[in-house]
Amino acid sequence: MDGADVQLHQRARAVAVAASVLGAAAALVPFGLVLRTTRIDRGVSVSLASALGVWGAALVACWLAVAAMALSRMPLRTRGVAASLIAGAAPVLALWRAGAFAEAYAKQAGELSRVSLGPGFWLTAAAAYVAVFAATAWLEAGPLRATVSYAPFAGIAAVLASGAVSGIGIAREYANNADAFVRQLAVHLGYVGASVAVGLVFGIALGLTAARRPSAEPLVFGVLNVLQVVPTLAFIGLLYPVLTGLSRSVELFAALGVRGVGWAPVVVVLSAYAVYPIARNTHAALASIDPATVDAATGIGMGALRRFAMVEAPLATPVVLAGLRVALVQSTAGAIIAGLVGGGGLGTFVFLGASETASDLMLLGVVPIVGLALLFDRGLSAIEGALSPWKEPA
Amino acid sequence: MIEIVGLTKTYGDRRAVDGLDLTIPTGELTVLLGPSGAGKTTVLRCINRLVEPTSGSILVDGVDIATLDPVALRRSMGYVIQNVGLFPDMTVRENVAAVPRMLGWDRRRIAARVDEMLEMVGLDPERYGDAYPRQLSGGEAQRVGVARALAADPPILLMDEPFGAVDPLTRERLQREMRHLQAKLRKTVVFVTHDIDEAVLLADRIALMRDGRLEQHDTPEALWRRPANDFVSRFFGENLGLRVIIRHCLADVTLKPLPHDAGGLPRVDAGVSLKEALAELVGRRARALLVMRDGRPAGVFDFDVLVESLSREDGRARA
Amino acid sequence: MRGREDTRRVVARWTGIAALAGATVWMTLDARGFERVLRALAPNESAWLYPTKPLSALVLEQVWLATAASVLALALGSALGTLALTGFGVAFRDLVLSVGSLAQTVPTVALMALLVPLTGYGPEPVVIALTLYGVLPIALNVIAGIEGVPPEVRDAAAGIGMGRAQRLLRVEIPLAMPVILGGVKNVVVVNVSAATLGAVVAAGGLGMPILAGFHDYNDAFILEGALPAIALALLADRLLTVRPRWDRG
Incomplete structure (x- = not known):
């Protein structure tokens, strides 16, 4: 182990302790759970520690244990595994017991009452993320580290699947809207899929064009940059008269359901945004290939097609994938706007919730959006890594 | 071609x-x-x-x-x-x-x-x-x-x-x-x-x-x-x-025959180039070197040998 | 050759900026004239200007929301970035980088909506959401910019006897400026754009006539909000697309 490693481990120590302090504070702040008599009542807040009783004490104990381990002289491997598992257990524990608390509260305050996860819970989740991030720095990269990193997600999934949290506000909203949720999730994914597919086709085509003819580069990226800058809502607004006119004058469009609002402007706008990151990365990937490599490929007798297939494409693919990743995350978050202009998707719940000030309903839309975006981000990062074994590992 | x-x-x-x-x-x-x-x-x-x-x-x-x-x-x-x-x-x-x-x-x-x-x-x-x-x-x-x-x-x-x-x-x-x-x-x-x-x-x-x-x-x-x-x-x-002269090694040139008292001369392997041999002469301030081939003395290299070999090389190139 | 090319680029840039600024100011101040344009674009409507508020007020609200959030994000973000590069804060550098990419997964408008139960309707949730959204990109660019200063330049600065603070102020920050400014530009442009969404939480801004237009099927209201919103966003983008003189060519 060299000095840089030791320094890295020392630094992870400070981060883990800070995360523990944040976690303990999150358990103790007086807005861990929000108790409402009806779903749109403002409600009263209580701290996680007080609401969860003995388990609340256990939650605080988890964070103390993480801090103690961080400062201890335990072997790195044991320390890393134990601290990340315990920190990861904290939000799982909080969620599970909050479910039990919600059921008890419903018995006492009536069926209309709600228990919502408050900032204290979300801070607990954030603290767990930070603590696991720090503690896994004590482990070597490999299957063990991956397992302990993703164990908390498995825990959350298990708690959700067990039905133990069905009394919590967001789960109640889900139960009330289960059919609509599945439908809107599908619509949302449809927006993401369609816009990213369009983005891929145009992005790669334009990126290639810009790389092959430098004279076209300013024009391509000038236009894409302008599209990128136009505000979403104003973009949809500009399309409104255009698409309305199209659906009135062309029967095919009308039959397809193209209107000034609805799915059509959302797909157009999200596609326009998705082109830029993919085009930029395609261009950058091809431009960054060492000219000597291309020269050598030509010199040993590769034709243009073969050179592209054997040398340029494999070298560019990971970078293009990184652009695809940005586009995916951007579209997943951006598709929320469909809920505002009658296009459906998960945004429906967010804007409905916003108009009723029903946080749980908003969360029913936001949490899956963030979850999907994270999934896309991590998934594609892993693929990028797997496709470029020749690079320095990050 | x-x-x-x-x-x-x-x-x-x-x-x-x-x-x-x-x-x-x-x-x-x-x-x-x-x-x-x-x-x-x-x-x-x-x-x-x-x-x-x-x-x-x-x-x-x-x-x-x-x-x-x-x-x-x-x-x-x-x-x-x-x-x-x-x-x-x-x-x-x-x-x-x-x-x-x-x-x-x-x-x-x-x-x-x-x-x-x-x-x-x-x-x-x-x-x-x-x-x-x-x-x-x-x-x-x-x-x-x-x-x-x-x-x-x-x-x-x-x-x-x-x-x-x-x-x-x-x-x-x-x-x-x-x-x-x-x-x-x-x-x-x-x-x-x-x-x-x-x-x-x-x-x-x-x-x-x-x-x-x-x-x-x-x-x-x-x-x-x-x-x-x-x-x-x-x-x-x-x-x-x-x-x-870096292009030619001692094995390529015609050396002088061994004298009787060669034991005192600095030794050099026949595989080295003329340039290295010349450097050896200068470095050791010697008049001649004993050239060893397969561990046995093969002849003597000195400045005359060098000059002779170069004119011969020239002749070969002309032909 | 180089000189003429340079001049042409500068002229093009400032022509664009002047045109965008002129258009914005004209739309904002000459309500009658703008109404005539909207009337020409959407002849079938019965009203052309959003009745609740004059455009000048909406533009001001939009600019105010974006400016407040940008200034706060800049202050907090550069503080965070600098901290993550110095002394004790170095421990948190990797964390900031990791969370920085994560934060982009939360839609801005969702963050605004979620803040409403805490802050109530109005400009507060917009300013807070946009600030939170902008802090990490600024911090990331400060870190990337300063870490991108070539080590030999750092060495040379130390070698001619500059102290730590002097090195940071006279060498590292100036050299990091293009990257930092790139981050500032992104954040400001996103804020100017996203302020349009403030209408969703009743913060005012140019989203108001757009949403009203969707609601009443009125093309003119939509365009009244959309055109200045686009002009403002492009103006911010053009104005902040700068390269220091030593980096040109």
Whole structure:
């Protein structure tokens, strides 16, 4: 182990302790759970520690244990595994017991009452993320580290699947809207899929064009940059008269359901945004290939097609994938706007919730959006890594 | 044999190559030498049609290459460049296998050939075969570049300042190995450099270029003894003679017979070059050296031997 | 050659900026004239100007929301970035980088909506959401910019006897400026754009007439909000697309 490693481990120590302090504070702040008599009542807040009783004490104990381990002289491997598992257990524990608390509260305050996860819970989740991030720095990269990193997600999934949290506000909203949720999730994914597919086709085509003819580069990226800058809502607004006119004058469009609002402007706008990151990365990937490599490929007798297939494409693919990743995350978050202009998707719940000030309903839309975006981000990062074994590992 | 006839390449107003006539004999290593901007690299890149000449033609074994498919042409020539140009996403094995794979060799033949090539350039296939280019030193990368160029056993090898980007010690080793390799393989090599020592060490013949034109094309010894013009003698400078003697080793020259009292003389192996032997004379302040061949005294080397061998060499070049 | 090319680029840039600024100011101040344009674009409507508020007020609200959030994000973000590069804060550098990419997964408008139960309707949730959203990109660019200063330049600065603070102020920050400014530009442009969404939480801004237009099927209201919103966003983008003189060419 060299000095840089030791320094890295020392630094992870400070981060883990800070995360523990944040976690303990999150358990103790007086807005861990929000108790409402009806779903749109403002409600009263209580701290996680007080609401969860003995388990609340256990939650605080988890964070103390993480801090103690961080400062201890335990072997790195044991320390890393134990601290990340315990920190990861904290939000799982909080969620599970909050479910039990919600059921008890419903018995006492009536069926209309709600228990919502408050900032204290979300801070607990954030603290767990930070603590696991720090503690896994004590482990070597490999299957063990991956397992302990993703164990908390498995825990959350298990708690959700067990039905133990069905009394919590967001789960109640889900139960009330289960059919609509599945439908809107599908619509949302449809927006993401369609816009990213369009983005891929145009992005790669334009990126290639810009790389092959430098004279076209300013024009391509000038236009894409302008599209990128136009505000979403104003973009949809500009399309409104255009698409309305199209659906009135062309029967095919009308039959397809193209209107000034609805799915059509959302797909157009999200596609326009998705082109830029993919085009930029395609261009950058091809431009960054060492000219000597291309020269050598030509010199040993590769034709243009073969050179592209054997040398340029494999070298560019990971970078293009990184652009695809940005586009995916951007579209997943951006598709929320469909809920505002009658296009459906998960945004429906967010804007409905916003108009009723029903946080749980908003969360029913936001949490899956963030979850999907994270999934896309991590998934594609892993693929990028797997496709470029020749690079320095990050 | 590569015949270059009236080759001209212009870029805008600039004539990079200007009516060049040059014949490169089969099985020899010809160095294109000259100051930067002389057009050496352009000539080289015309031979594998990475550059299309403005006028003139190039014939390989009597066939005008303009009539051949450039891609097929390039596969029949090895190509090594200064920046190596290894494919960063392929392992060393995959890099070396690139041309045989394109030629459709079967798997087993490729695997055997790749290992053979790596061993030939002094890289252990076990150790280096699965490494990626970023894990190699400059010298190692260049060896892989040479192995890749030779993998399909092309009769012609084009090399563009192949050792220009490595450190001096590694460069010297690579040059020496190149010399042994060429002695064994006898390829038709066209080698571009601006380094006089490298040219003198490696070349069977040197084609000295300036401003896209050929100034002189001859053996290094002949360039030294009979420079065609002022530019040639100025380019090589006063001490070309001192440089040329690196090409010959003690085993090649006629030594003086052993005297009776040879025991006191400094000893030197017959494998060393005349230049090293001369350095030995000067360094040890000796009048003569005892040359050892296979551990036995073979004769005596002194200044007279050196002078004698050089005039003899000259005679051979003239013939 | 180089000089003429340069001049042409500068002229093009400032022509664009002047045109965008002129258009914005004209739309904002000459309500009658703008109404005539909207009337020409959407002849079938019965009203052309959003009745609740004059455009000048909406533009001001939009600019105010974006400016407040940008200034706060800049202050907090550069503080965070600098902290993550110095002393004790170095421990948190990797964390900031990791969270920085994560934060982009939360839609801005969702963050605004979620803040409403805490802050109530109005400009507060917009300013807070946009600030939170902008802090990490600024911090990331400060880190990337300063870490991107070539080590030999750092060495040279130390070698001629500059102290730590002097090095940071006179060498590292100036050299990091293009990267930092790139981050500032992104954040400001995102804020100017996203302020349009403030209408969702009743913060005002140019989203108001757009949403009203969707609601009433009135093309003119939509365009009244959309055109100045686009002009403002492009103006911010053009104005902040700058390269220091030593980096040009």
